Amino acid sequence: MPERIDYWGIPHQWGSPSILVYSVMFLAGAILIFRFYLRARLWWKVGRPESRWNKLHIRLYNLIKYSIVQTRVLRQKYPGIMHIALAWSFFIFFLGTALATIDSHFFKFLNGTVFSLYKLTLDLFTVVFIVGAILAIYRRYVTKPERLTYQPQFTWSLILLTVIVFSGITTESLRLAVEQPINGVWSPLGWLIAQAFLFTGASEMTLTNWHLGIWLGHLLTAAFTVITLPVGSLLHILTGPVNIFFSELDRPMGQLPPTPTGRDGQPVYVSMLNELTWKQILNGDACTECGRCQDICPAYGAGLPLNPKDLILGIREMLEETKASPKENRYDRSLLENPKLSKEVMWSCTTCAACITECPILVEHIDTIIEIRRHLVIEGMIDSELQDALTNLGQYGNSFGQSPRKRAQWTQEFDPPIKDATREPVKYLWFVGDYASYNPALAEMTTKTATVFNQVGLDFGVMYKGENHSGNDVRRVGEEGLYEMLVEKNLSALDRCQYQTIITTDPHTYNTLVNEYPFPEPQTILHYSELLAQLIRDGRLQFSNPLNYRVTFHDPCYLGRYNGVYDAPRFVIKSTGCELVEMPRNRDLALCCGAGGGRIWMEEGNIQERPSESRIREAVKLDGIEHFIVSCPKDITMYQDAVKTTGHEADISVKDLIELVVEAL
Amino acid sequence: MTEIVVIARLVPDLVEELEIAPSGTALDLSWLRVIINEFDNHAIEQAIILKERSGATVTIISPEAEGVEDMLFTTAAKGADRLIKLTGIGEEKPTNLSLAQTLATMIKEMNPDLVLNGVQAHDDITGDLAPQLAQLLDMPYVGYISGVSLDGGKAKAYKEYPGGILAEMEINLPAVLGIQSSEEPPRYVAISKVRQMMNSTSIEEIQSSELETESGVVIKRMYLPEAAERAEMLEGDEKEVATKITSILQDLGLL
Known part of the structure; x- marks a missing residue:
């Protein structure tokens, strides 16, 4: 019966290899925890207190949903599959290693069919990892979407992960080449590579020596990754789940917090780093820099100064500046002086909530923006x-x-x-x-x-x-x-x-x-x-004149994303006999018209393409659409203007839901 | 410390449609809401700017009216130091001369360096307030000022004349200035700041002396502008009026 052998091919003359492995990994783990502590304590030290320990069962549920299953990550196909492939394969490798530890020291169960299935799973997830890594490499070095951060630390993370996986599979295949166990084919990838080693005609001795070297490399790379994790782009593996765990549960998205009061009972109008709550500061450290918010932000798309990703990273930047000069202990740094957090940035936001709907780790951009706006209003810094x-x-x-x-x-x-x-x-x-x-x-x-x-x-x-x-x-x-x-x-x-x-x-x-x-x-x-x-x-509203228009529908932010009312307007449209064709950005992906969050009252600023114009261009690309249906009074003016400024007056007309109803009566 | 006194008045809000009282000689005030006189609002802003620039104590005096407390607290939120409500104003509007007499008595005791007032108010029927006040205080007066700075015992003021001429003048203090506009547009003050002021500041009330409501000027008739015969008034709602304008312009060959 095949069974797992502890430390195959690793010499025992200096004692059990366990001592080496556990010493290295415990040391690495201790360094990880210490470094992470150095970082994490700043959140509470700098930030304003705020209690987020209630409703633990929901927090736990969110942790599973968003950081393990990663439902938000999966909202987008390519990056979703890419990230899931990398993350889940490492979850499995981690689990596999943990099971091996249990098997080795506590309870021997990796033998027979269980062991074969165990090997098969690990091998399959190696393939999954390779798929993810190829997707990541292609994305980062070939397609290069604008939203990503192009810094060496991301490359390093990818190299480290790849080296860990490749050294792992190589170690395994070298063992298979020498040992040639009866269940070798249960590690299909390892077995295949083992055939290649056998083909070279190298001696068992040579292969065993190589095995030892690569095994050591595997161990040390893993340890190095653990040690550097809190200072590299993989930090999000720790901060992401923490951010998710502490995400807002007491307010619906459509409810802003009241102006907070400080210890002196005076209202706090946020303009300094240490006036943010620890959770708002954590948002900055947790950001994975995936850029989904940047991609979907109507203000950023219009060429306005706001980039939600930079906004959040600006907070991280300021925290790092604080850390760089710990002797001064200056936490009262003006946020607005950072160009990523300037007042122009704050005033660009339409509060459409696309960023917070998209963020895989539940960053709460808008609360921070509004709290800083409150300071700007108090100081009269408004146009x-x-x-x-x-x-x-x-x-x-x-x-x-x-x-x-x-x-x-x-x-x-x-x-x-x-x-x-x-x-x-x-x-x-x-x-x-x-x-x-x-x-x-x-x-x-x-x-x-x-x-x-x-x-x-x-x-x-x-x-x-x-x-x-x-x-x-x-x-x-x-x-x-x-x-x-x-x-x-x-x-x-x-x-x-x-x-x-x-x-x-x-x-x-x-x-x-x-x-x-x-x-x-x-x-x-x-x-x-x-x-x-x-x-x-209820049959109280009956239509006698079916319209037969081909129409598309624009979801208002405060109806759709904020309150989940997507189906009622669509049902009304279809009931009037119209054929509804969806725009690519529909329902919770709908692009904001640009009027929300008080933007309708402000000076427009230096805008390249108004969100409303982008929206109309999106609509006219649909085949044979006659009407652009809205269900918000501001949308009528916003989109009637946009139809004119984009020169699409002959192609499409803006209609309110009620106009369809009147016509169909 | 420089002492600045500003007189701020509430006037009928032109947002409402004006109606003539049954007497035919006055506005129907029953429906009318009041709002700060815009020129006085600029005078307040100018005073606050001077305070911020070189330090001053700013006192705001307002004749009582509905909503005057809110207005005064708003000025406090902007930076005014002392708020005074002038009580004893009757139903009928007093003449500006008698108002000036009461104010002059009060202001004299304050020994101000500068008295600012809006250069006019749209319900000034009995002459502008500021020059009458200057006369009673025996201080120099300049009106239609847009921008003031203080320099020792003198004020430097800017005044625009027709034809695009700008004069820079030096005025001995103390003086009364009639403000047309402040250097910067009046600032916005957040409501929460005003509400904070309501809890932390108080308004002094000063009883005015007997006020005259009659002067040598008698209003014989007050009326809304009537369309002259040669003018054609376009009737209807916005859309109808717009259509008519379009067709007129078309007839004239302008479109």
């Missing part, structure tokens, strides 16, 4: 357009600088008038939002929506001048005090109303109502696409 918008919002409750009494001016044409929900009970309270209320170009869409509601006999009302801007984007601009003021105003208006369900046409309003408003009682809040879908399912 004049944003200043006007915020002043208007503070003064009038809308960004347009119009009288609150004009908010419901669009209702004038309705007879009987649209119910005032602050005066009489309604079933559905419609939170209309600023753009739909004040933008003259959108008045038509708003009245169409009201007309549809009337036609299906919906008992609804609006709050007239009682409604204020919901504050979603005010909060994302970093004007927390103004946000709180708007919330207070809206909650006191809502408190005066009797209603069962809040409906809104604006995904931004939807997000803050669902995730952030401190309602005293649980609420039912629907986006109009969800309401329309419900009405269709």
Whole structure:
């Protein structure tokens, strides 16, 4: 019966090789732990305290899901397969070594069929590793995607891993060549290479000597990799899982944290390295530099100063500067002075959440950006357009600088008038939002929506001048005090109303109502696409005129990525008889229109291609698309402009979901 | 320390549609909301800039009105040191002369080096406030100033004249200046800062002396501009008006 032999071919005259192996590896492990400790203690030493030890079962689940199964890594095919091949093969090698240790010292079980299967698995994963390594080499040295970091440490990591695997398989094949065990073919790759060694006609002695040399090389390379792990690009093997384990669990993505307070009870507006929390600093050390966030960021794509990857690495950079001069112990370094974290960078973010949806190790970019924006707002470091918008919002409750009494001016044409929900009970309270209320170009869409509601006999009302801007984007601009003021105003208006369900046409309003408003009682809040879908399912909304358009649909960030409402608008579109063709970037991959996070109020800056233009170009590439369907008032203006500036007026037209409904009725 | 006093007034907000009161001689104030007089806002900004540049104590005086506390706390958040609300203002707007008399008595005691005020307010019916104040304080006055700097006992001020001429003038202190615009546009101040001020600062209240509401000027009729006969008013909503403008331009051969 074949069985595992401890240290085949390794001379025993200096005692058991175990002493050598365990001494070297324990020493390497100790160095690893010490070096990692040196790094990790800085997170807590420099960063602001924040408790992330609750819900351990979910943290453990996340650890398995994101750092072992690596579901986020697998969102992208090529890099996903590449990374899985490298990571999983090493998981298996690690497991294989651990099992060998158990077999050797504690419980002999690697014999017979189990041993053959054990060898087969290890051999197969060697092949898997080789596939991964070839993919990695091809990617890093041939296709060279822009998003990767091209530094020698990545090459070194790849070399070290490859040397470990190759020396391992060579050691094995040399043993097979000499020993020629009956289960040799269960190590197919090793057996194949063994045939090559036999073919050279080398003596058993020579092969055994080579075996010893390469085995030693294997051991020392592994030890060297372990020792250098905390200072190289493989550090993410440790920091990635730690970052995943401590990821945010208490807030949904659509809820920002309130302004934190320091030990002195004063609010903390983050502008210094040591004002970040330890977790925000850990984000910097955990970043794998995969560049997925850079690839998907609408601001970066538009040529704006923000690169989410650099933003996070900027934090790491500053921590390293701190480490380089430990005597000074200067942790109060201004983040904004680092060009990767400048105020222009902070203002470029549209808060679309594509980066945090894509990040394989759950880095939380947006929380950090908003906290720094809060500092910029307090210091008045905002552009004049944003200043006007915020002043208007503070003064009038809308960004347009119009009288609150004009908010419901669009209702004038309705007879009987649209119910005032602050005066009489309604079933559905419609939170209309600023753009739909004040933008003259959108008045038509708003009245169409009201007309549809009337036609299906919906008992609804609006709050007239009682409604204020919901504050979603005010909060994302970093004007927390103004946000709180708007919330207070809206909650006191809502408190005066009797209603069962809040409906809104604006995904931004939807997000803050669902995730952030401190309602005293649980609420039912629907986006109009969800309401329309419900009405269709209940048979209250019936279409007599199927449209037969070929259309595509743009997912608004605050509806899709933030709140997972993907199917309702698609169901409505299909119900109107349209054929829906998806853009390549759909659902949680949807590209932001560029208006979110208060960007709609800011100066545009030096932009190369607006995200909205990139989006329209993406849509017109689809075959025979007539209409670009949106379900957010801001999207109508953003994309109507983009259709004009890209010169595609003849090819495609922007339509709101409600227009399809009206046409199909 | 340089003492700067700024007088800041709240005026009808033109965002609302103006309506004439049934009397026909005044605005209907029942619906009207008030907002800081824009020129006064620039005067405040100029005062804060001077404080930041070379140190000063900035006092803001505001006649009472709805929302005046919020406005005063906002100035404190910007950097004003002392907030004063002038109480005892009746329903009817006092004349600027009597307001100036009350203010002059108060301001004299403060021994200011510089008194700043917006050069005008759109509800000034009885003359501009600042020059009347300067007369009563027996201080020099220059109006339509856009930018001030302090140098010892003198102020250097910039004033634009029609035709693109800019004058740089030296004024002996103490002086009253009517500000048209500050050097930098008025800054934004975060609401949380204003709210913080509400908890940490207080507003002094000073009772005004008896204020006159009548002057030698009598308003006989107040009315919204009427369309002259030769003007054609385009009626309708934005879209209709836009269509009409387009067709007019087309008729004129301009499109």
